Amino acid sequence: METTIATKLVEFSFQSIAGKLGKMLEEEAALLAGVEDDVRYIVAEHKSITSFLTAISTRRNLDVELKNWAQELSEVAYDAEDSIDEFDCHLRSTQGFFKHFLRSIKLLKDRRNIATEIKKLKVQVEDIKKRHDRYFHPNEATSSGTVTGLDMTDRYSDPRIIGHFVEETQLVGIKQSRDKIIGWVMDENCPELTAISLLGFGGLGKTTLAKTVYDDPIIVEGHFQPRAWIAVSQNYNIKELLKKIIRQISVNEKQIRDVSGCRDARLNTEQLLNMMDESQLVQTVRGHLHGKRYFIVFDDVWSVEAWESLSIALPQGKEGSRVIVTTRIKDVANTSCSRNRRFIFKISPLSPELSWELFCRKVFDAPDYNCPPELENIGREILQKCDGLPLAIVTIGGLLASKPDNNFEEWKDLRDHLRLEIQTNDTLSKINQILGLSYNDLPYYLKPCFLFLGTFPEDYEIRRKRLMTRWVAEGIVSGVGGFPAEKVAERCFNELVSRSLVQPSEFNDNGKVKSCRVHDMMLEVIISISKKVNFAVLLNEHTTNLPQHQKIRRLSWQGGSSTELVPNTDLSHLRSFTSLGEDVPPLKDYRKHRLLRAIDLEGCRAIDYFHPKSFSKLFLLKYLSLRDCNNISALPDSIGDLQNLEFLDIRRTFISKLPNTIVKLQKLVYLLGSPFNVFKFPKGIRKLKRLSTFGMARAHNVHSLQETGQLVHLHKLGIYLSRSDLSLRMLEEISALLSKLNGSLRSLKIWHWGNNRLKKALDEVASPPLLLCKFYIYGQLGELPPWFASLKHVIKITLSNTRLQLEDLQVLRNLPALVNLDLSWKAFVNSDEDLVFDREGFAQLKFLEIVEQGVSFEEGAVRSLEILKIFRPPKSVNGIEHLHGLKEVHIQTENDDIIEMLKNIAANHSNRPKCFAKLLKSA
Numbered sequence: 001m002e003t004t005i006a007t008k009l010v011e012f013s014f015q016s017i018a019g020k021l022g023k024m025l026e027e028e029a030a031l032l033a034g035v036e037d038d039v040r041y042i043v044a045e046h047k048s049i050t051s052f053l054t055a056i057s058t059r060r061n062l063d064v065e066l067k068n069w070a071q072e073l074s075e076v077a078y079d080a081e082d083s084i085d086e087f088d089c090h091l092r093s094t095q096g097f098f099k100h101f102l103r104s105i106k107l108l109k110d111r112r113n114i115a116t117e118i119k120k121l122k123v124q125v126e127d128i129k130k131r132h133d134r135y136f137h138p139n140e141a142t143s144s145g146t147v148t149g150l151d152m153t154d155r156y157s158d159p160r161i162i163g164h165f166v167e168e169t170q171l172v173g174i175k176q177s178r179d180k181i182i183g184w185v186m187d188e189n190c191p192e193l194t195a196i197s198l199l200g201f202g203g204l205g206k207t208t209l210a211k212t213v214y215d216d217p218i219i220v221e222g223h224f225q226p227r228a229w230i231a232v233s234q235n236y237n238i239k240e241l242l243k244k245i246i247r248q249i250s251v252n253e254k255q256i257r258d259v260s261g262c263r264d265a266r267l268n269t270e271q272l273l274n275m276m277d278e279s280q281l282v283q284t285v286r287g288h289l290h291g292k293r294y295f296i297v298f299d300d301v302w303s304v305e306a307w308e309s310l311s312i313a314l315p316q317g318k319e320g321s322r323v324i325v326t327t328r329i330k331d332v333a334n335t336s337c338s339r340n341r342r343f344i345f346k347i348s349p350l351s352p353e354l355s356w357e358l359f360c361r362k363v364f365d366a367p368d369y370n371c372p373p374e375l376e377n378i379g380r381e382i383l384q385k386c387d388g389l390p391l392a393i394v395t396i397g398g399l400l401a402s403k404p405d406n407n408f409e410e411w412k413d414l415r416d417h418l419r420l421e422i423q424t425n426d427t428l429s430k431i432n433q434i435l436g437l438s439y440n441d442l443p444y445y446l447k448p449c450f451l452f453l454g455t456f457p458e459d460y461e462i463r464r465k466r467l468m469t470r471w472v473a474e475g476i477v478s479g480v481g482g483f484p485a486e487k488v489a490e491r492c493f494n495e496l497v498s499r500s501l502v503q504p505s506e507f508n509d510n511g512k513v514k515s516c517r518v519h520d521m522m523l524e525v526i527i528s529i530s531k532k533v534n535f536a537v538l539l540n541e542h543t544t545n546l547p548q549h550q551k552i553r554r555l556s557w558q559g560g561s562s563t564e565l566v567p568n569t570d571l572s573h574l575r576s577f578t579s580l581g582e583d584v585p586p587l588k589d590y591r592k593h594r595l596l597r598a599i600d601l602e603g604c605r606a607i608d609y610f611h612p613k614s615f616s617k618l619f620l621l622k623y624l625s626l627r628d629c630n631n632i633s634a635l636p637d638s639i640g641d642l643q644n645l646e647f648l649d650i651r652r653t654f655i656s657k658l659p660n661t662i663v664k665l666q667k668l669v670y671l672l673g674s675p676f677n678v679f680k681f682p683k684g685i686r687k688l689k690r691l692s693t694f695g696m697a698r699a700h701n702v703h704s705l706q707e708t709g710q711l712v713h714l715h716k717l718g719i720y721l722s723r724s725d726l727s728l729r730m731l732e733e734i735s736a737l738l739s740k741l742n743g744s745l746r747s748l749k750i751w752h753w754g755n756n757r758l759k760k761a762l763d764e765v766a767s768p769p770l771l772l773c774k775f776y777i778y779g780q781l782g783e784l785p786p787w788f789a790s791l792k793h794v795i796k797i798t799l800s801n802t803r804l805q806l807e808d809l810q811v812l813r814n815l816p817a818l819v820n821l822d823l824s825w826k827a828f829v830n831s832d833e834d835l836v837f838d839r840e841g842f843a844q845l846k847f848l849e850i851v852e853q854g855v856s857f858e859e860g861a862v863r864s865l866e867i868l869k870i871f872r873p874p875k876s877v878n879g880i881e882h883l884h885g886l887k888e889v890h891i892q893t894e895n896d897d898i899i900e901m902l903k904n905i906a907a908n909h910s911n912r913p914k915c916f917a918k919l920l921k922s923a
Contacts (some may be wrong), residue, residue, distance in 0.1 A: 041050070060762070071518075075534075078553060081475075082573065082595050085620055087873025088666035113643055171356035172361065172390075174209060182211045182639065184343060185295070185322045186223070186477055193316045195323040197333035200347035202520060206326040209347065210297050217914050221903055224287070224322070225919075226250070230310075231459040233520070234302045235558060238309045239630030240582075242281035243273050245296070245313065251288045259284045270630075274605070285313040288390060293319040300459065300520065301327045307336045307754075314612075349388025352380075358390065359383050362500075363406075378411045385415075391519060398500030436525055441500070448476045449492050451535045453518050454526035455556035455578050461505055463515045464493055466625075469647050469670070473598045473623035474554075474576055509796045509847065511821040539586065549739030554578075557585050576623075579604045591617045598623035612636045625649040640664040646690075653677050663687045673697055675751050678720045686710040695749060696720050705733035709740040716747035721779075723754035726761075734761040738769055745769040756803075759785070777802060782829075784808045793817055800824035806833060813841025820847040828853055832874055837861040857882045872920070873898060880905050886913040894922045 038653045054585040162318035184196055200208045213219060214229060226249035230241055246256070256272050257263065259280050267275075276284070296314070300309050307325065314323065325336040337343045351357065360369040360492065371379055386392040396414075403410060442450060449471055456462050463672025468489035471477040477489040493513070496502050502516040518526070530536050536554035552575040559581020571587075576598040579585040579888065584606040590596060594617050601607060608631035616620065616638040622645060626632055633654040639645075648665075651674040663669075663684035673679050681697050691711050695718020699705050708714070719734075738745070748769065752758045760778045768787035775791070776798040783804055789811050795820065803826055812821065821842075828835065831853050839860035848862070849869040857879030866885050876898055880889060891902050899917045906915035 016147065027819060057846060063582045075551065078551070078573070083357075083535050084409070085595070098721040172358040173350045174205070176607055177209055178212045178216070181209065181324070181345060182216060182218060185213065185219065185324075188320070191318045191320050192338075193314065193321045193323065194338045194343060195311075195325060195336050196345065197337040198324065198326045198345050198347060199328070199330065199333040202326050203389050204347045204349065205390045206328075206347055207299050208390070210299060210324050210326050214295075214297050215914070217906070219295065220914070220916050222899065222917050222919065223293070225292050226296075228294075228296045229299065230296065231299045232306055232310075233458040235457055236302075236306050237559065238306075239278055239281060241310060242285060242313060245285050246273065246281065246288075249285070249288055249294070251284055255288060256284060259287065282313045286315050289313075289321075290315045291317065291319065292321070294321045297324045297326070299326045301325050301332050301336070302753070304329075304331055304335045305440075311336070329810055348808045349662070350390060350393070351388065352384075353387050355383055355386065355393055356380065358393050359386075359397050362394055363401045366802060368864070372406060374408060375406055375411060378408065378415060382415050394500050394511070398498070402495075402499050436529075439525065439529070442499075445477070446492055446495060448535070449489075451530050451533075452476060452554075453502065454523060454530045455536050455538070455554060455576075457520070457540070457580060458520050458523060459517065459560045460580070461515045461517055462491075462502075464513055466600075467516075468493055470576070470598055470600065470623060473647060475597065499511070557587070558580060558582060576600070582606060588616050594618065594620070596621050601629055602627040603629070607632060610634075612635050613638050615639055616641045619643055620647055622667075623647045626655075627651045628654055633661075635659055635806045637661045643667070648671065648672070650679070651677065655679055658682045660684070666690070670692065671695075671697075673718075675718075675720060680704070681708065683707075688715070692716070693903040696751060699723065699730070699734075702727075702729045702733050705737050707731070709733075709737045711741070712744060714741050714744050717745060718749035718752070721750070721752040721758070723752075726752070726754065726757040731757060731761040731764075734758075735764045735766065738762075738765045739767040742767045742769040745772060748772055749776040750779060751777075754779075756780035756782055759783070784811050789814065796820040796822075798822040798824060799827040801826045803827075803829040806830060806835065809835055809837075810841075813837075817844060818842065819844050821845060821848060822847075822849045823853060824849070824851045827851070834878070837879075876901065881909060884910055886911055888914045888916065890916040892918045892920055894920045 012830060049113060101474070113353065170606045172760050181196065181198075184190075184194070187194075198210055198528060200206050211229075212225070220227070228245050228248035230244055230248075232241065253269050253272070256276075257448075260276050262272055262275060264295070273281070298307070298310060304319050323336075325332065327333050327336070333344050334341055356379075357369075363379075364371060365371075375871070382396060383393065387398060400406075400411065400414075437543050439447070446742050452467070452471065452474075453462065457601075459836040468477070468486065471489050472485045472493070475486055477492060480488055481573050497504060497513055497516065498515045501522065502518055504515075505511040506514040508514040527538065534550045534553065536556060537552050538556050538558060540558035552569070552571055553573055554576045555571070555574060556578040557580065571593055573595060575595055577585075577587050577590075577593070577596065579587075579601045580603065580622075582605045585601070585604055587593075589611060590599065591611075591613060596618050597620050599621065600623065601619075602686075603623045605628070609634075614636055615624075618641070621642050624642070624645060624647065627649045628651070630652055631654070631658075632650075635650075635655060635658060637659045638661075639648075639659055640663075642665060644667055645665050646667050647670045648668060649670070649672040651672050654677060655673075656677065656679050658679055660683065662668075662682045665688065667690055669690050671688070671691060671857045672693065673696050675696045678696055678698045679792075680700050684707070685691075685694075685701075685704065686707035688711065690713060692713055694714060695716070698720045699708070699719065700722075708717070721730075738748075750758070756779075759781045762781070762785040765785070768790065769783075770790050770792065772791055772794050774796045775794055778800040779802065781802045781804060792815070794815055795817055797812065797815075797820070799822070801824075806828060808828075812818065823835070834854040834856040836852070836856050836858065838858045842862045842864075844864055845862055846864050846866045847869075848865055848867070850873070851870070852874060854873065854875055855870070855877055859882045861879070861882055865884055865885055866887045867890070868880070868883065868886060868888070870877055871892045873891075873893055873895075877891075880886070880902065889902060889906055891899060893899060896919060899919060903915050903917060906913050
């Protein structure tokens with residue numbers, strides 16, 4: 001399998017090289033004088049190389065020499081691409097100074113350098129060709145279904161598949177087990193704290209079973225007051241886990257201050273938690289849980305030590321509290337469960353018939369999920385090899401569902417390919433083999449995308465946008481035939497989801513996956529493959545040694561004070577650095593790593609300073625994320641040297657002013673801040689012509705708005721306005737700005753503290769941005785601007801402190817595409833009078849959130865509504881029984897009677913929605 005992986009990655013790398021050389025030949029022919037023929041030879045020869053790689057990618061049991069050759073090809077491809085990229089970037093950086101002196105000494109030297117490198121590359125390619133002639137045998141080649149191109153239309157994800165992993169795994173064969181666990185949880189004859197252990201090897205569904213119990217209405221309806229779900233995993237950090245418990249059980253700031261002894265009012269809750277030691281965190285958890293009936297799930301506990309460290313924080317009591325521990329380690333189950341191992345629940349594989357039901361639901365179309373008769377026998381033979389393992393069934397089912405046709409020969413080939421390995425290997429190897437085959441079935445362009453997931457640790461929630469942007473920045477994904485790289489990345493992501501290779505964990509308003517996780521068993525497969533092909537190196541507390549003879553291309557640091565780089569570790573070929581820990585990362589000075597394409601420091605709170613020249617040599621850097629690095633307060637001037645930077649994220653930092661050099665970043669597409677760390681519009685922002693996403697940023701003068709109006713590609717804009725910012729001229733410029741960008745804007749956020757002057761600016765927009773899909777506004781309006789009724793494409797609207805009239809609800813009800821409506825704090829001026837949702841309008845609305853506002857639903861109202869969230873209603877909520885499509889209702893209030901009323905309505909509702917209720921303390 002590793003040979004197939006290596007050859008696919010080499011094919012991908014050589015296509016990237018050929019594309020770059022071809023582009024240089026077209027655009028920079030003068031700079032390649034003397035080596036044009038060599039470049040053409042390389043571009044042409046790569047086609048025969050990739051053809052050969054495609055042919056052998058389906059062959060198995062290749063000899064050692066051929067395996068080594070494939071790995072050698074990979075390294076050659078990487079080295080060549082590095083040389084080409086660095087040279088190309090260096091040439092472009094000097095052309096501004098020498099545009100009138102192309103024959104200058106410096107340029108001649110650069111041309112000699114690239115000529116030398118290209119000649120070396122040609123020699124390497126010629127050697128590859130010799131090896132190609134030596135090993136290639138036409139009768140051994142095969143073209144049986146190997147995907148060598150990117151047909152985005154045919155491979156687009158099937159929405160039916162996306163939802164099945166979660167729902168069907170929960171529904172098939174889980175009811176009896178769930179009911180038994182719930183019986184233990186709700187047993188009134190066990191008033192003392194009871195810990196229940198769910199034991200089983202990876203992929204049997206321990207987490208799924210625990211989640212169905214955790215989310216069951218009988219559990220969430222208020223029987224347990226504090227509830228928490230804590231993913232532990234192998235690389236746990238006790239302090240961080242305790243912090244997660246504190247956040248989820250809603251410990252108030254006063255309790256935290258009392259334990260910490262800190263009275264500094266400038267420090268917020270997160271800062272106080274970060275100051276506390278382990279014993280103080282334990283004391284905080286125990287203090288809050290004491291005397292309460294609580295319910296906590298510790299998911300994926302790998303060691304007795306982890307359980308013992310966590311259990312110290314759990315007060316015993318006689319209130320009927322419950323804890324569930326999921327683990328694959330028998331000693332952990334024995335140690336954690338209560339009452340002499342009475343509460344150990346061993347999870348068994350699915351029965352053959354339940355396995356078949358799950359398999360059919362995954363492969364075939366709703367509503368019948370019928371298997372064609374000619375496929376049933378071969379299907380059951382394939383299923384038999386899954387041995388009742390839900391993860392294996394879902395993965396194989398996802399692989400078969402992704403095929404365009406249900407072809408008997410394809411199914412037979414899959415059965416025959418699995419047989420030897422499954423008959424001879426143990427259970428874990430069975431899972432790995434099945435998952436490895438799913439990976440192996442990926443086309444070449446998806447393989448590096450999927451291997452990249454291995455740079456994130458276990459149980460890590462990976463945001464879709466973060467992942468896709470990283471793929472693009474590192475050249476893993478690029479545009480195809482005029483199709484932009486961002487769209488290609490999104491479809492690659494969707495294809496991974498449709499194949500069940502990643503698990504969706506959150507969805508956005510459009511139903512797209514917002515974030516995902518990788519199953520831990522699949523992650524083991526990814527890491528194993530990644531090591532074999534030298535794709536990425538992980539550095540964590542369990543790392544024993546780094547590769548000394550391999551070139552490190554990607555480094556992922558996953559935290560821990562004991563994880564340090566070995567002295568003299570060669571990082572000269574490093575392409576990306578990812579920091580996923582809160583301690584000081586092992587890489588501090590980036591000037592030595594000229595080949596870096598991406599630096600991702602998100603969440604690294606230990607960084608508080610960058611050397612003034614930190615970024616001065618990183619000509620290839622495209623991605624820089626400092627998100628959640630909340631000790632960073634400034635960027636160095638050297639940021640302006642990042643000539644290829646496309647993505648800069650400084651959300652939730654303390655950066656309030658950008659260096660003047662920021663406007664030198666001519667390729668910048670994303671410049672991201674947030675309302676809580678607003679930076680001023682940089683002077684000269686008009687120069688950032690490619691900017692697509694900008695904000696939140698403070699528009700502090702007329703000039704900043706005028707310049708922003710020249711950014712004709714601006715897709716998303718966030719503007720912050722303080723009390724003193726809205727002069728008459730500023731109002732005029734806000735109106736003019738929105739008119740200028742009316743053809744490009746799809747998302748608009750406006751945050752204004754102060755009076756209602758903003759209404760005048762919005763009213764007077766001559767050409768409104770009617771293509772908006774998302775609109776967020778915080779600021780006093782009094783009533784909606786007249787053009788609001790024409791927002792035919794808007795999907796999500798958030799209104800906060802807008803103080804509208806109740807009549808404005810009639811404008812919102814007629815917006816045809818509106819899916820998500822968030823009526824936040826003081827959205828309407830009269831909170832005591834009900835917002836009345838009648839049977840007309842809101843045709844597409846699925847998500848509705850209402851804060852501190854009366855509401856009433858008439859019969860037949862909001863027919864599409866699925867999720868209703870109500871926070872602190874001033875009086876009773878009326879008409880929920882009329883919402884026939886409702887799936888979930890969330891209520892937070894100080895009024896116990898309202899909670900009881902909603903619970904009763906939900907229990908008798910025709911759709912039986914889940915009711916999530918929280919009783920708040922009176923202010």
